[in-house]
Amino acid sequence: MKRVISSSIFVALITTIITGCSMFAKESSSKDLAEPIPVEREQLTEKETSAPKISNEENCGVQATGPSGEPLLTKECKLVITVLGQGVAPVNTVSPAQAYGLAKRAAIADGYRLIAEKVKGVRVEGNDLIKNMMVKQSTIRTCVDAVIKNANVTETTFKDGLCEVEMEIVVSHSQFAQ
Template sequence: MNRWFMTLLASLGLLLIVSGCSTKKDEAPKDPKAAAYDFSNEKSFVVYGEGIAPVHTVSPAQAIVLAKRAAITDGYRQLGEKLYGVKINSSETVKDAMIRDSRITAQVNALIKDAAITDATFKDGLYSIRMEITMSARRWHELFSY
């Protein structure tokens, strides 16, 4: 009986040692819920805004400034869409089995802070910007875990 017990104990010990050595400490968690609470990195979003210079302006400088404002506004809108989503409303009027009127409206309501313009170019009347927002994963989770 004593020999049987010692053999069982030695087998369990060997099994624990082998299984403990085979697990990797640096491996990412396989559970998706655990990955959602990984606060070790940053989340980053990049968008590209574009604005066209108007034709009828007082000066070329005014056209460039207006195109730049349009590009920045487009960039903020795109960030708002990515972070908060878009609300879509639609309505249709049908008369005599035909569509008489169809309206679709898209709306974005967002508060964007700390977005940075990382690149800007103006070529052939088109102002293009690259806008980026970066936040810690912990802050991301606080804002968007609903």
């Protein structure tokens, strides 16, 4: 009798453990599927807004586009390059106004850099050190060198110590004709 009772208890324990594990497994799998999606979406939207935009100037008749769909610079049409520069206020500021001023300047510099990257191009240099079939050190260096004239700040926002500056520049064919 005792054996029967103990065996039934043992069976019951095992079944509860198995059902519990299966429920936990279901929950975890559903969580794994549900959680990463909004993060990826957020990253996508962020990338979309901060990437430089190239468009033709208004009142432009014939619009030539490249293989990727981006408008090309032609004699007839001027290009408008819009970028979003971002800057952060330093920690040790005296007042919110000073934080805003410093963050805005940093954001403008970032905007200029983005315009320079788009107009002039970026020099990229990569270096990987592999020892015993393992990556020991990976280095990527990029540099930009340009002179930017007549860029305009169109919009400025400052929120939570981050300043975002929307800048645009009009590029004409004659500037590159030399």
